[in-house]
Every structure is written in structure tokens, then in C-alpha cells.
Amino acid sequence: MVTILSNQHPFIIRSAQESDAKELVQVRLQMDGETENMDREKGEAYLDEAAFRQLIRDDRKYESHLFLVAEMNGNIAGFSRCEGNELKRLAHKVEFGVGVLREYWGYGIGRQLLEESIQWAWAHADIKKMQLSVLETNDRAIALYKKLGFEVEGQLKQDKLLSDGKYYDTILM
Template structure:
């Protein structure tokens, strides 16, 4: 689905735009996804794992644009994509009321409010499209993200124990969170 472009000013006076992804974004999205995966252990993948090439991103953007249950947003600064988010729905009747949310932002741009605005835009989209529930997963050590999600009405619905093995050789829990629209 397509969302209108919006301008935001983050901390430090940095201006950025959030808009729907378009096919011309595919190459950059392929590149920054690999970079983001290598910058943090908060993601499910290590850098280069489950690589999505430019053509596959083009197809994903096309499918998301045509679907009323999916939303693919990008955040850009000076016309350069620095992060993105997706809401992925399901057309099975028993699950058509919900979407799964995920967000990725280049480390250099953390703390500017980009993740907050991607989340707000996704929540607004979901509520305007009769989506009753948003779900997500977050690594237990990502306390800042857990706090942000709670601030916007997400509740902890469960914990997947020893779910991820990180580079320090230790297992970490994954928190499952959900937000039900009123």
C-alpha cells in the first residue's frame, strides 16, 4: 500500500522524509540491509545472511504496494535512504486482522527519532486500514526498543527462551510483543 510522503525534523535539527518504498529504492535497500545487519546484533541475521538482491527487493516493493495488508516505508535524509520498516500481513481469514512490524535503521542515524516516526506512521496506517493487531519480536537486550514499543501500546505477549545465539557465544531471549487497536 502507498503512504503519502511526510517530512520530519529529528534531534539535532536533522530533516528527513518518510515515504512508501518505490522500485527505484531497490538497489539502496539491498545495500543498507546488509550494512545494518552487520552493525548490530539486534537483527535476526548476520551481515550477508538471507541476502535480498536488487531484483528481489523490486518484487517485494511491487507486492507490498499492491497489497492492502502490507506497508513498506523508507526514511531518507537528503534523498539517501537511511532506514526502512515493513508491516507484513496475511490474507488467511484467521490472520487477516494483523500484521508483523519490523524496522531497520543505519547505526549512524540512531537517536534521531526515525524509528519512532516509522512506527507512528505504521500504526496510523494499520488503524486506518482496519488492522486490529500489530506484532513484533525484539531481542531482550534491546531495552530502548522495548521501551519505545511499550510507549506506543505494545505489550509483552511472550518470551522465546534462548532463541538467539550471538557472537559472544551466549543464548538470548526474544520478546514477542503485540499491540491491539482499540
């Protein structure tokens, strides 16, 4: 567990616990409805409390998985996951994903979740690569990823259809 003081607003980064499952259902649902930077629209690929509990249990089983939550004022403000692969040819890398509720944007929570995940990944000798995907219009996230050492490795053309009826590219880093 790490306590961070950002703009005079302390928050905690810690491992997800099964007791977080109920709150995570609501956080993910709200998050998906607040921005089009996520892959899902609100309510899509819905995970109920039991599914979150199982996900947290599963992530604890595998050394190449990490599920973190950011907590501010006793509430979950965001979360991140690194998911590895058990296949030998892919076991050297993890996929990173992050989300922060809009009301908590600007406190450095996403950055801290990413930094903690990077430290965790590099502490595991078997992990050689972290990868992520980001919507081309998410300039702040792309700038942060580049600042922390990620490089653009590819681009999926017209990968996502947004509410304006236009298709947008996904950047692979």
C-alpha cells in the same frame, strides 16, 4: 510522504519505490552488520536488487502490507515493513519490523517509522493487531514499543545465538 524535523536534521518518511531497490540492498546488508538486534548476520538471507523490486511490487499489491523508507540528506537511513496475512484467520494482524543505519540512530527515525505504521494500521478497519519481536537486550526499542502501546505477550527462551556464544530470549509484543 511526511517530512520530520528532528534535532535540526530533517528526514522524510515515504513509501518504498522500485527505484529504491539498489540502495536498499546496501542498506540492509550494512544494517545487518552493525547490530546483533537484527535476525540476520551480514550477508545472510541476502536480497539482491531484483528481489527488493519484487518485494516492493508485492507489498503494493496487498492492502495489508506497508513498506516505508526513511530518507535523510537524499540517502535511505532506514526502513520498516508491515506484513499482513491473506489467511482469513490471521488477516486481522500485521507483523512489524524496522531497521535504521547506525549513523542515523538518535534522530527519532525508528520511532517515526513505527508511528506512521501504527497510523496506517489503525486506518485499516480490518487490522486489529500489530505484532513484533525484539531481542531481550534491546532495551531502547522495548521501552519505545511499550511507550507506544505495545505489551509483552510472550518470550521465546534461548531463541537467538549471538557472537558472545550465549543464547538470548526474544520478546513477543
